[in-house]
Every structure is written in C-alpha cells, then in structure tokens.
Amino acid sequence: MPDLKIIIQHIMSIQNYEHTTAERLMRYVQIDTQSDPSSSTQPSTEKQKDLSRMLVEELHALSITDAHLDEHGYVYATIPATTDGDIPTICFCSHVDTAPDCSGKDVRPILHRNYDGSDIVLPDDTSVVITTQEHPYLLKRIGDDIITASGKTLLGADDKAGVAIIMDLAAYLMQHPEIPHGKIRILFTPDEEVGRGVNAVDMKKLDARFGYTLDGGERGHLEGENFSADAAVVTFHGVSAHPGYAKGKMVNAMKVAAAFLDMLPRNEWCPETTSGDEGFVHPVSLQGELERASATFIVRDFNTAQLQVHEERLKSLAAAAVASFPGSSFEFTVKEQYRNMAEILVQYPEVMANAEEAYRRAGVPCERISIRGGTDGSRLSFMGMPCPNIFTGEMGIHSKQEYVSVQDMNAAVSICVHLAQVWAGK
Missing domain, CATH: 3.40.630.10 (Zn peptidases)
Structure with a gap:
C-alpha cells in the first residue's frame, strides 16, 4: 500500500x-x-x-x-x-x-x-x-x-x-x-x-x-x-453518348448517384439523428461526371461486427439505385480506419x-x-x-x-x- x-x-x-x-x-x-x-x-x-x-x-x-x-x-x-x-x-x-x-x-x-x-x-x-x-x-x-x-x-x-x-x-x-x-x-x-x-x-x-x-x-x-470506423466508397458507372443523340443510349452516373443518396434514411442511421451508442453511415464527399460518380462514406459503430451490417445495407441501396438505371453498374470498396x-x-x-x-x-x-x-x-x-x-x-x-x-x-x-x-x- x-x-x-x-x-x-x-x-x-x-x-x-x-x-x-x-x-x-x-x-x-x-x-x-x-x-x-x-x-x-x-x-x-x-x-x-x-x-x-x-x-x-x-x-x-x-x-x-x-x-x-x-x-x-x-x-x-x-x-x-x-x-x-x-x-x-x-x-x-x-x-x-x-x-x-x-x-x-x-x-x-x-x-x-x-x-x-x-x-x-x-x-x-x-x-x-x-x-x-x-x-x-x-x-x-x-x-x-x-x-x-x-x-x-x-x-x-x-x-x-x-x-x-x-x-x-x-x-x-x-x-x-x-x-x-x-x-x-x-x-x-x-x-x-x-x-x-x-x-x-x-x-x-x-x-x-x-x-x-x-x-x-x-x-x-x-x-x-x-467508435470502430470504416471508410466506404460507392462508385457508379454510366454510359456516355452525345447528348444530341443520347436517347436510349446515355446513362448518367451522376443521376444514379443522386438517386442512391436520396434513398438514404433521413430520420435514422445518420449523424444528425443518432446519439449514445447508436452507429451511423455518413456521406462526406461526392464527385461525379457523366460516366463515373462516386460517394465516400464514413461508417461508425461501437460494435465492430455491426460495421459489416451497415455496409451491406449501404451496398443494397446502391444495387437498388443501379437497378432503376438499366446499363449502369457500381463498385463498392471498404477501408478500415480504426477500431x-x-x-x-x-x-x-x-x-x-x-x-x-x-x-x-x-x-x-x-x-x-x-x-x-x-x-x-x-x-x-x-x-x-x-x-x-x-x-x-x-x-x-x-x-x-x-x-x-x-x-x-x-x-x-x-x-x-x-x-x-x-x-x-x-
């Protein structure tokens, strides 16, 4: 003592x-x-x-x-x-x-x-x-x-x-x-x-x-x-065409990205509506052109295993956005930040x-x-x-x-x- x-x-x-x-x-x-x-x-x-x-x-x-x-x-x-x-x-x-x-x-x-x-x-x-x-x-x-x-x-x-x-x-x-x-x-x-x-x-x-x-x-x-933390990047690919002759050909990747972001919940799952031990997914940057647009997210939760749940949900929303724009596609990447x-x-x-x-x-x-x-x-x-x-x-x-x-x-x-x-x- x-x-x-x-x-x-x-x-x-x-x-x-x-x-x-x-x-x-x-x-x-x-x-x-x-x-x-x-x-x-x-x-x-x-x-x-x-x-x-x-x-x-x-x-x-x-x-x-x-x-x-x-x-x-x-x-x-x-x-x-x-x-x-x-x-x-x-x-x-x-x-x-x-x-x-x-x-x-x-x-x-x-x-x-x-x-x-x-x-x-x-x-x-x-x-x-x-x-x-x-x-x-x-x-x-x-x-x-x-x-x-x-x-x-x-x-x-x-x-x-x-x-x-x-x-x-x-x-x-x-x-x-x-x-x-x-x-x-x-x-x-x-x-x-x-x-x-x-x-x-x-x-x-x-x-x-x-x-x-x-x-x-x-x-x-x-x-x-x-928090345990990941960064996720969702990249959408569109199809380029001359705008004067684009009917039935063009798929605008920026519009796909906009539709995807509009699907994000507004009353839960985001920083502005969560507190305490609740996790969230938060878009922090958006870049885009006709053929390619990407949104970067931070994914946060105290339960490390829950990060994958959040990411799968985000991935399913991206798939739903692509499904509404035939001819488009997306890539989904995740990088560990800290635990x-x-x-x-x-x-x-x-x-x-x-x-x-x-x-x-x-x-x-x-x-x-x-x-x-x-x-x-x-x-x-x-x-x-x-x-x-x-x-x-x-x-x-x-x-x-x-x-x-x-x-x-x-x-x-x-x-x-x-x-x-x-x-x-x-």
Whole structure:
C-alpha cells in the first residue's frame, strides 16, 4: 500500500504549484498547425513542425535531454524514473495539429478571468457568441478562467490544451524529483485531425507499455471506448453518348448517384439523428461526371461486427439505385480506419483502474464515457500500447466557439501526476 503521508504531501505540493497551462496554451495556439487531408506528405503540412520544434526547445530547457523531433513530425521525450523497481513505462500523448474545418491562422487567444456565467461575445466578430444555451457546460465552469479565440478562428485547444497539460506535467515532475514514478514517455503527434496521427510512430523507439492521450472534453470524463470506423466508397458507372443523340443510349452516373443518396434514411442511421451508442453511415464527399460518380462514406459503430451490417445495407441501396438505371453498374470498396479501443483495454483492466484511482486522489469525480469518434489512442491501443483518453477541458472544438477552462487543464495535470505515482505504487 502507498504511504498515506507521502500522498498527502504530494497533493499539497501540486495544489500549491503555479501552473503554466494557460500561458503555454495561449502561446501554442498562435502557431498555425492546421493539417491538410488532401496532402500525401508526412506530416501533411510542414508548419506543424514549427510548434514541435518549440516544444523540443522547451523540453530541453526543462533538462529533458533526449527530446527530439523526427523527420515524420513526431516529438519523443523521456521524463526519467525517480524510483527503482519493475514499473511499466507509461506514455502521455497529444497532437499538435488543428482541424481543417476552421481557420487556425493568426489565432488571437483571449483569457476571460473569473467567468460569471454570461454569454461570451467574441470581439473580432461580434456575431460569434458562446452562449450557455448552446454550451451548457459553461454553467459548470462559473468562476473559472476561460480561454477563447477572438471570433475569426478556432482556438486550437483541440489539442493544444493536451500539449500544454503534458508540458506543465513535465515541468512539475522535473522540479519535484522526490515524487516516485517510473519512466514516462512523451509523444506529440501531427495529423490526428486528418486520421493519420500515428501512421509513422516508431513503437519500438517509443518503448512504452501503456499510454494515455490528453484529448478529451469535460472535467471528470475518462474515455475507454470509441467508435470502430470504416471508410466506404460507392462508385457508379454510366454510359456516355452525345447528348444530341443520347436517347436510349446515355446513362448518367451522376443521376444514379443522386438517386442512391436520396434513398438514404433521413430520420435514422445518420449523424444528425443518432446519439449514445447508436452507429451511423455518413456521406462526406461526392464527385461525379457523366460516366463515373462516386460517394465516400464514413461508417461508425461501437460494435465492430455491426460495421459489416451497415455496409451491406449501404451496398443494397446502391444495387437498388443501379437497378432503376438499366446499363449502369457500381463498385463498392471498404477501408478500415480504426477500431474500438475497448476491445484492447478490456484485456488490461489496470489501465482504466489506475486512472480512476488517480482521479480519486486528485479529488476529481470520474465518469467513464464513450467517444463518438476516435483518437490517436484507439490506434495506439491496437499497435501494442493500450491507451485511453483523459479530459483536457476543450469544448466547442473545430469551431470559432471553441473554449477551454484553465482550471480543467490544471486538474488534468494533477491527475497525471497522481497517475504516475499510482503506477509506481503498483
């Protein structure tokens, strides 16, 4: 059993610590790190490395001497162990890129101290208002310090809040070598927002047994389950003919695709009508010409086996569309994207249990929830490093209404400090 007196001393220490999360986040978000889904390079944009290079310099300043940026855009670093014993190496991971959905260039962060519960009008575009009606979580954060952008861009707390938390954690642990913990690895990734966040991670070099991503939302949330995900492409083939002499000859592939999309249910089976543990099928792009038209879908469900059920249903709708256009045909292809991390975490219950114990020691009520999406952690889990997701406070993500509570970030730092000690105590 861990020494209760030592635990209390460490709790007092972290409570009196002057956190750097707010200052770090407000610097980091001013660096444009938007990723690009249309790029084939690794990373998808070179500008992501601008922040990564800064992080390496800051880690070196903390006396973390092995911190480095590799050619693929990954930052690796080690917080050395402070105690002996057979302690599993754990990793804390966050991504540096911001979503392509909304501009991340020239972000102007604003710190709203002691938030009073009123709507937040953003000064550079007063039509952008963060309301408690649309964001009820704000009502739980009255009295906190809230960081937003200025109204013209997203903030980038997704996931630079996670980056700031890990950097603050590193600063605290390097300042307090008396805290017992094993070797801790740090990983900062590019391209998470375009689904390629861990494509080139060197797992042998990372050399961590278990991991935790810092990329969640509300304080207290602990995410150990996410969607399983496939991408499906339905390609329709038509028949070309001169439009002046097309009677009985032409089959327009775009019309076949339009008929197919019109067959999709409007009141179920789609993101705008599903929640909780319900899966969905969602068209994300459409391209077409007379002879060829294709629709790309994302297919999501917590039950991996259910993906095939969704895909067969989608395939049957495509067949029905083709049947109504004699002479047309279609192809149906599926590509695996990621899988539900719960399938791995169930084999290692100590990973979630230790996190829950860290939440308890930090005085943060823990709520296990499922992610209606994916994280780097889902893929890392299947690459050999079971990796659930811890909250950061990032809310309203991928939009101009993005915000984060400084106190949420600081609470996450405290949890990570306790988590390192929990693993050492085991």
